[in-house]
Amino acid sequence: MATYGPEWFINGDFANWTTDNPDDWILTGESGVDPMVTEPVAGDSCRMFTSGSHIALRQDLLAADFGKPFRVKIDIIKAVAGSLRFRTGSTQIKPVFDSVGNNQVRFFTVDPGSQAMFLERNVSGATNDFTFTNVSCREVIPGVDGMSMALIMRSLASRKK
Ligand SMILES: [Ca+2]
Numbered sequence: 001m002a003t004y005g006p007e008w009f010i011n012g013d014f015a016n017w018t019t020d021n022p023d024d025w026i027l028t029g030e031s032g033v034d035p036m037v038t039e040p041v042a043g044d045s046c047r048m049f050t051s052g053s054h055i056a057l058r059q060d061l062l063a064a065d066f067g068k069p070f071r072v073k074i075d076i077i078k079a080v081a082g083s084l085r086f087r088t089g090s091t092q093i094k095p096v097f098d099s100v101g102n103n104q105v106r107f108f109t110v111d112p113g114s115q116a117m118f119l120e121r122n123v124s125g126a127t128n129d130f131t132f133t134n135v136s137c138r139e140v141i142p143g144v145d146g147m148s149m150a151l152i153m154r155s156l157a158s159r160k161k
């Protein structure tokens with residue numbers, strides 16, 4: 001089983017806000033209420049809305065870990081229109097998110113060209129409207145899975161004969 005390194009996102013649970021923007025996130029593209037990032041429930045969740053223009057939240061965090069495998073995770077509580085994606089540097093992490101659900105995970109390798117991790121609207125020029133309560137980004141530390149362990153045990157057993 002793989003294990004996971006420490007959490008990279010600060011305020012990934014959207015507990016802390018200042019003037020309707022989440023602390024520790026770099027927000028680009030907000031213009032009044034369209035596009036906007038807003039706090040629908042105090043200290044709980046984040047809504048990202050646009051009728052077409054780009055909007056993104058970003059944290060710069062992965063410089064020391066180029067080329068390593070990572071896992072992002074999101075809890076989405078409202079999916080009204082469009083889709084939502086993570087992006088590392090210029091590399092979009094697929095598949096995008098388009099539905100409600102907790103613990104939706106994606107795996108990726110950190111783009112060697114950038115330390116920026118974006119959470120952004122996916123569909124250009126269309127309405128994208130999502131509310132999410134938590135996001136997470138952690139390094140994947142590979143382990144021995146069950147099948148590999150079974151093969152190792154069988155190999156060791158046969159050597160004893
Ligand atoms: Ca939360």
Ligand SMILES: [Ca+2]
Binds near residue numbers: 020021030037038
């Ligand atoms: Ca805002």
